[in-house]
Amino acid sequence: MAVKTSKKPTAATKKSKVDSTSKFSKETYIKWWKDMLLIRKFEEKTGQLYIQQKFGGFCHLYIGQEAIVAGTASACKPGDKHMTAYRDHAHPIALGTDPRVLMAELYGRTTGCSKGKGGSMHFFDKKVNFMGGHGIVGAQIAMGAGVAFAEKYNETGNVAFVSMGDGAVRQGALHETFNMAMMWKLPVVFIIENNNYAMGTSVERTTNVTDLSKIGLSYEMPSRIVNGMSPEAVHEAIEEAADRARRGDGPTLLDIRTYRYKGHSMSDPQKYRTKQEVEEWMDQDPIVHCLEVIKENKWMTDKEIKEVEDWVKKEVEESVEFAENSPYPEGKELYEDIYQEPNYPYIVEY
Amino acid sequence: MKTVQFREALREAMSEEMRRDQRVFLMGEEVAEYNGAYKVSQGMLDEFGPKRVIDTPIAELGFAGIGVGASMNGLRPIVEFMTWNFAILAADQIINSAAKMLQMSGGQYGCPIVFRGGNGTAGQLAATHSQSFESFYAHVPGLKVITPSTPYDAKGLLKAAIRDNDPVVFLESEKMYGDKGEIPEGEYIIPIGVADVKRKGKDVTIVSFGKIIKVAHEAAEALAKEGIELEIIDLRTVRPIDYATVVESVKKTNRCVVVEESWPLASISSEIAYHLQRYAFDHLDAPVLRVTQTDTPFAFSPTLIDEALPNVDRIVKAVKSVLYR
Numbered sequence: 322m323a324v325k326t327s328k329k330p331t332a333a334t335k336k337s338k339v340d341s342t343s344k345f346s347k348e349t350y351i352k353w354w355k356d357m358l359l360i361r362k363f364e365e366k367t368g369q370l371y372i373q374q375k376f377g378g379f380c381h382l383y384i385g386q387e388a389i390v391a392g393t394a395s396a397c398k399p400g401d402k403h404m405t406a407y408r409d410h411a412h413p414i415a416l417g418t419d420p421r422v423l424m425a426e427l428y429g430r431t432t433g434c435s436k437g438k439g440g441s442m443h444f445f446d447k448k449v450n451f452m453g454g455h456g457i458v459g460a461q462i463a464m465g466a467g468v469a470f471a472e473k474y475n476e477t478g479n480v481a482f483v484s485m486g487d488g489a490v491r492q493g494a495l496h497e498t499f500n501m502a503m504m505w506k507l508p509v510v511f512i513i514e515n516n517n518y519a520m521g522t523s524v525e526r527t528t529n530v531t532d533l534s535k536i537g538l539s540y541e542m543p544s545r546i547v548n549g550m551s552p553e554a555v556h557e558a559i560e561e562a563a564d565r566a567r568r569g570d571g572p573t574l575l576d577i578r579t580y581r582y583k584g585h586s587m588s589d590p591q592k593y594r595t596k597q598e599v600e601e602w603m604d605q606d607p608i609v610h611c612l613e614v615i616k617e618n619k620w621m622t623d624k625e626i627k628e629v630e631d632w633v634k635k636e637v638e639e640s641v642e643f644a645e646n647s648p649y650p651e652g653k654e655l656y657e658d659i660y661q662e663p664n665y666p667y668i669v670e671y
Numbered sequence: 672m673k674t675v676q677f678r679e680a681l682r683e684a685m686s687e688e689m690r691r692d693q694r695v696f697l698m699g700e701e702v703a704e705y706n707g708a709y710k711v712s713q714g715m716l717d718e719f720g721p722k723r724v725i726d727t728p729i730a731e732l733g734f735a736g737i738g739v740g741a742s743m744n745g746l747r748p749i750v751e752f753m754t755w756n757f758a759i760l761a762a763d764q765i766i767n768s769a770a771k772m773l774q775m776s777g778g779q780y781g782c783p784i785v786f787r788g789g790n791g792t793a794g795q796l797a798a799t800h801s802q803s804f805e806s807f808y809a810h811v812p813g814l815k816v817i818t819p820s821t822p823y824d825a826k827g828l829l830k831a832a833i834r835d836n837d838p839v840v841f842l843e844s845e846k847m848y849g850d851k852g853e854i855p856e857g858e859y860i861i862p863i864g865v866a867d868v869k870r871k872g873k874d875v876t877i878v879s880f881g882k883i884i885k886v887a888h889e890a891a892e893a894l895a896k897e898g899i900e901l902e903i904i905d906l907r908t909v910r911p912i913d914y915a916t917v918v919e920s921v922k923k924t925n926r927c928v929v930v931e932e933s934w935p936l937a938s939i940s941s942e943i944a945y946h947l948q949r950y951a952f953d954h955l956d957a958p959v960l961r962v963t964q965t966d967t968p969f970a971f972s973p974t975l976i977d978e979a980l981p982n983v984d985r986i987v988k989a990v991k992s993v994l995y996r
Contacts, residue, residue, distance in 0.1 A: 402744065436777030445776035452743060452780060457767050463733050464768060467740020474696070474722070474746060481740075494763075497733025504728075658778035659813055661836035666864065666911045667812075 345553060347620040349395055353552045354611035355629055356394065357387035360411045361608055362637045363420050367410065367427060370641065371587050376428045378440045383411035385582035388607035389514055390415035392555025393482055396563060400477060402450045404465040405484035407442035408514070408581075409454040412484070416449035424640035430647035437650050438658065459492030461485065462511065466502045469509035469566075480566045482559070484512040488519025490533055499572075503540045506571035510562040511537075513576045515549065520585040521593040537574035549579030550605040672855055678711045678848040680822035681787075684829035685712070685749060687858060689719055692747060695833055698725040698734055699751030699788075708753045709789065709848045735761035735786065739768045742784040742838075749833065752788035755804045755842060761786075769838035770813030785832045787841035790818070791881060791932045792969055792980065794846070801969035803933035805880065806942070808840040809910040815863055816910040818842045818881040822852035824907055827861030835863060844882045866913035868920070872900030875990050876920040876927045878943050880906040883932035883981055890986035899990065909939050917943060918951050925956040926993040930981050935963040957993040962986050 364382045371380045383390075386408075394415040397403075405412050414420055418434065426433030427441055434446050435454070444454040452468060455461040465483025472479040489495060490513060502509055513533050517524050524531050537544035543565065548554040555577060562573035580602035584591045615621050621629075656667055675683070689695045696719075697712060703726040706713040716724040727734040731752060738748040752758040758765070769782040791803040808816045815837055819825040825843070832839040869884070870891055877887045884905055891901040902920050906912060921927050927947055929940035940961035947959050962981040969979060 404740075434777065435775060435779070438777050439775040443775040445779050447776075447779040453772075453776060455768070457763055460736060460763055460768055463736020463764065464740035464743065466733075467737035467742070468744045469740075470737055471741045471744035471746045474741070494732050494736060497728075497730035498736065500728060501730065501733055501737060658774045658776075660815075661773065661781050661783075 343553065343614075345556070347618065350611050350614050351620060353391045353395065354608060354615060355633070356415050357391050357552070357608045357611065358630070359420065359633050359636060360387045360390070360414050362633050363414060363423070363640070364410060366637045366641065367424075368583065368587065370427075378442070379407070380441050380587045381408040381585065382581065382583045382587075383408055385602065386514055386516060386549065386579045387411060388552040389484075389512065389549050389555055389577050389579055391607070392552040393512070393559050395552070396556040396559035397480070397482060398563075400450070400479040401563070402452055402468045402472070402479060402481045404452045404461050404468060404481065405454065406458060406461055406486060406489060407454070407456050408486065409442065409444045413444055413446045413449060413451045416446070416451055418446045418449050418451065420636055420640040421643040422446070424644040425647050428644040428647070429649065430644055431650045431654070432643065432647040436654070436658065459485065459489040459494040462489065462492070463494045463498045465511075466498045466507050466509050469502070469507040469572075470505070472508055473505070478567050479508065480563045481509045482512060483509060484514055486519060487513055487515040487517060487524050487533060488522070488527070490536055491527055495536070499537065499540045499542060499574075502572045503542050506569060508566035508569075509572045510559065510566060511572060511574045513574070514579055515576055516579050516581045518581075518585065518593065521589065523593065532576070534574060534576035542572055542574050544574040544576065547575050547577040549577040550602070550607050550610075552607055552611065672853045674851050674853055675822055676848065677822045677825055677843070677850045677852070678709060680826035680852070680854055681711050681829055681843065682713065682715065683854075684826045684833065686715060686718065688830055688833040689723060694745065694747045695749065696723040696725065696746065697749045697751060698727055698738060700727055700729055700753050702726060702751050709845055711848065712751070731757050731761040732764060735764040736768065738784055739764050739772070739782055742769070742782040743772060743780045747783045747833065749785045749787060752786065754789040754793075754800060754845065756800050756802055758786065758788065765808070765814070765838070765840065766811050770811050773837075774813065781836055782838045783836045785829070785839045785841055787829070788843060789845040790842035791844050791883075792846075792976070793844065795971050795973065795976065797971040798968035803881070803964070804840075805842060805909045805931075805933060806938045809912075809939060810937075811910075814838055814840055814910060815908065816840045816842065817863060817908050819907060820847075820881055820884045820905050822850065823854050824861060824867070824905070826854055827859050828863065828907065830858075831860050831863050834860070839863070842881060847882045861907070864908045864911045864913055866916040867905045867907055868902065868916065869905045870901060870903040872902035872924070874900045874924055874926070875902070875993055876917070876924045877901050877903045877930055877986070878906065878917055878927060879903065879930040880909060880939070881932060883930055886981055886983060887930045887986060890983045890990070893983055894987060894990060899994065901990065906939070912942070914946050914950070918947070921947055921951045922954045925954055927955070927959045928986065928989045928993060929959065929961040930986060931961065931963045932981065933964055935961065935966055938963060957995065960989045960993055962989050
């Protein structure tokens with residue numbers, strides 16, 4: 322069991338130098354860079370639009386954490402299932418969802434991935450096996466294990482990847498689920514997107530056990546700390562955990578250390594952390610890192626790089642255009658998608 | 672026809688559906704090796720094996736959530752709670768997850784799942800073990816809520832619940848598991864959302880559901896001796912409610928008393944009373960009355976239990992009141 326201990330999660334994991342013996346291909350780096358850049362730009366635009374009050378609701382950005390979804394997406398297989406909490410904009414993008422339907426969901430339009438009924442916190446896209454987008458902290462941990470339960474029941478060999486923030490680790494649902502997931506050896510990988518802050522409350526202020534990878538030990542769940550600023554490290558950890566799950570050996574807990582550059586939500590004044598801390602983490606930016614690897618290996622010309630950057634910009638712009646030109650749902654849509662039964666007798670009053 | 676216990680009717684429903692559909696499985700505390708805390712699942716482990724009849728640790732929130740996730744991913748779980756009082760711990764998964772999933776995903780992910788177990792008072796178990804959750808769950812759009820009162824209804828409705836593509840809350844009673852009743856030899860299904868006129872009468876309509884309806888039947892016997900004929904409507908389902916059957920009966924009797932095991936505020940009885948004043952106003956010859964549990968937590972002592980629950984005397988009194996006798 323590879324559990325390392327460390328005190329406070331800091332930016333101490335040094336910026337990884339380009340490794341010439343890297344097992345990852347040119348195509349993988351280019352995909353990581355392209356996907357993470359798309360997520361970053363989508364989220365930056367989302368933040369701007371939110372400030373301009375183009376749409377309402379809560380808005381939790383993924384900026385800084387992109388390497389986790391990039392490394393997971395490259396390491397998983399097509400039949401695998403994915404679920405997360407409410408910081409959910411990046412996961413479907415990494416899995417291949419068209420950003421247009423995601424932007425339309427933020428805008429509450431009929432063309433949104435959840436028909437404008439879920440909003441920022443409840444993205445779903447069955448086509449890429451993205452099973453939400455869940456608003457109640459920790460609820461997805463149990464549901465994600467249930468998704469894995471069905472895969473095991475049907476002997477598919479597929480794995481469920483369930484993400485959570487470091488705050489969710491303190492929910493009872495996690496402990497109940499970990500116990501059953503280990504007992505039944507469910508094919509599930511629990512991913513803590515550990516950005517060290519549950520809203521404004523740091524890990525140190527919520528627990529005596531600040532090393533979250535130790536949480537799995539009570540259930541003898543294989544657990545490890547992973548550098549969440551490195552898509553390479555995430556990919557390797559996810560691959561190892563997924564292999565374990567596919568072999569029938571059950572779940573893994575990955576404490577993936579990352580950082581959100583922005584506040585918890587758009588209304589967060591961020592008084593709980595220093596500018597220096599934020600900058601230390603930004604210094605390890607995974608998007609910058611991937612581009613460095615690409616440049617050093619001369620895998621793309623400056624022209625090709627520019628083309629991708631332009632494409633990303635265009636994708637984001639078009640997603641906004643698509644959303645703004647899409648209709649809002651009509652009132653009668655309220656009565657759709659509540660029950661599978663087509664003729665449910667709703668009570669209709671004044 | 673054959674005579675079976677309530678628990679056997681439930682077991683037949685689950686076993687028949689599990690034979691019919693490999694996606695159906697049963698999970699909960701003590702359902703497998705112990706053969707069920709109330710012997711509802713007796714013998715099912717032997718027939719279906721540990722893959723499909725699954726003992727869980729005491730972790731209602733966790734296993735309810737695992738059930739919800741499994742239902743989102745193609746299975747059709749039956750999640751047994753030893754009692755619905757314990758399922759309060761799982762309410763997040765029932766109300767926030769199962770009931771909302773289809774809507775929040777824009778129709779992409781549904782939850783065909785049945786949550787079932789004992790509901791309501793069951794003797795001297797005091798406040799935490801004695802609650803009735805009909806109105807609690809009926810309040811939530813996205814759920815269907817079934818509350819059978821006979822073995823016949825229990826089997827037919829549980830089969831319908833298991834085949835239903837929406838999440839169903841199925842409320843039984845520890846005090847009913849031993850009740851006997853007749854059911855057909857063969858398979859049958861009772862549609863969800865259809866009330867049943869359990870006793871015909873012309874003087875006063877009694878609307879009730881679940882095990883407390885038995886007290887209404889006793890009251891009907893007592894009142895029949897005085898020449899008062901009660902019509903007893905068993906709602907059987909409290910989301911959706913079959914209002915039409917209730918209104919139809921009240922158009923005939925012009926009087927209604929609702930008998931409910933739970934508390935009065937925001938209850939099924941308040942809902943029925945609202946509906947009748949709204950849709951049968953001109954047919955009412957008296958205000959709709961209700962006989963419910965007292966507006967107090969349930970208590971341990973037998974004298975306090977007698978005082979708290981609807982009984983024959985209180986129903987008789989209410990019936991005579993709407994008859995102005």
